[in-house]
Amino acid sequence: MLIQNAVADTLNNTEWAFPLAECIHIGGFAVGVGSIALVDLRLLNLGLRQETAARILRYTEPWTVIAMIFVAFSGFMLFLSQVGIYAINPIFPWKMYVLAAALIYNFTVHRRVATMKDAPPVLSKFVAAISLLLWVSVVFGGIFTGFLE
Amino acid sequence: MSLLTFAQWVQSTPLFTAIRESWYVYPAIMSSHLAGISLFGGMVFIVDLRLLGLAMRKRPIADVVNQLRRLKWVGFAIVATCGILMLGSKAEEYYYNAFFRAKMAVLALILVHALLFRRSVYAKAAEFDRSGTVPGLAKLAASLSLVLWTCMVICGRGIGYIEPxxxxxxxxxxxxxxxxxxxxxxxxxxxxxxx
Known part of the structure; x- marks a missing residue:
């Protein structure tokens, strides 16, 4: 079954493998979410005001995508190491729903508005606030998953 | 008063007792700590990569460094506040935690880094733009910053692995x-x- 797999064997039987995967997960989302937040802070008119949001998006998007690949890969490893525990965790499915929403939102609505010329400020701010809210919720979901074993 | 009795006294104050005894406040603070890291870490990362010539290459270094300076402080304040709340509520456990001690040592190194390179690197961003080259010292500062912050994350995660x-x-x-x-x-x- 899925509960017993090669990844689980390695992560559960090597002392440093699980913490290493966790550190990659945390470092990765710091970069991934942080680079998205730079665009959001611009949309909210709070930071990097001398650049346009579209430009910041263009500069940071490769880093966002690379970081997300690391986060997703390390996260999947962590999941595989304890499938049984995640399967019965009350918070984990919600984290995945919000994550799916955040990802879809990021590459559709968020990107569309950030690259829009002359987007109305109200729209920009609203879209940025929702983006930050979604990503912060994913982080909360991750921590609460760990606390509600 | 020893450091241990001080830690015991801190966590026995009403605020920190309340944080410790609630099932959701501590994880909520920890989540905010991590959410703060993701906002703030992204900024540190972008500034360091710009100095290393790996990101936002077409933008002046001074723009990137100066425009993010205040936001980085705001982010740091959020992360540090949440960190202090977690520390205070379980001060005694942290006292015995080797990773926590390592993390504070890394934090001290980060402060030294800031003091060392603030004038010689970060205040000179406009000069680098004018001359068109980034001196080795600036690249050293950026690389050290990336290494130190990575160590902070590793030590931070390590704290959770030590049983009190x-x-x-x-x-x-x-x-x-x-x-x-x-x-x-x-x-x-x-x-x-x-x-």
């Missing part, structure tokens, strides 16, 4: 005695009812 020495914890002993007293009360109460 339960036999030494003052707070646990008091909690245990309290529970015992409560269950003893209940037995007495039940006895009087049946009589």
């Amino acid at each position: 020495p339960l036999d030494k914890l003052h707070a646990r002993v008091i909690e245990h005695l309290h529970q015992r007293a409560q269950s003893a009360d209940r037995i007495v109460y039940l006895d009087t009812r049946t009589n």
Whole structure:
């Protein structure tokens, strides 16, 4: 079954493998979410005001995508190491729903508005606030998953 | 007063006791700590990569460094506040935690880094733009910053892996005695009812 797999064997039987995967997960989302937040802070008119949001998006998007690949890969490893525990965790499915929403939102609505010329400020701010809210919720979901074993 | 008794006193104050005793406040603070890291870490990362010539290459270094300076402080304030709240609520456990001590040592190095390179690198961003080259010292500062912040994340995660020495914890002993007293009360109460 899925509960017993090669990844689980390695992560559960090597002392440093699980913490290493966790550190990659945390470092990765710091970069991934942080680079998205730079665009959001611009949309909210709070930071990097001398650049346009579209430009910041263009500069940071490769880093966002690379970081997300690391986060997703390390996260999947962590999941595989304890499938049984995640399967019965009350918070984990919600984290995945919000994550799916955040990802879809990021590459559709968020990107569309950030690259829009002359987007109305109200729209920009609203879209940025929702983006930050979604990503912060994913982080909360991750921590609460760990606390509600 | 030793550091240990100080830690015990800090966590016994009403605020930190309330944080510790609630099931959701501590994880909520930890989540905010991590959400703050993701906002703030992204900024540190972008500034360092710009100095190394790996990101936002077409934008002036001074723009990137100066525009993010204040936001980085705001992010740091959020992360540090949440960190202090977590530390205070479980000060005694942190006292025994080797990763926590390592993390504070890395934090001290980060402060030294800031003091060392603030004038020689970060205040000179406009000069680098004018001359068109980034000196080795600036690249060293950026690389060290990336290494130090990575160490902070590793030590931070490591804290959770050290089990507190339960036999030494003052707070646990008091909690245990309290529970015992409560269950003893209940037995007495039940006895009087049946009589």
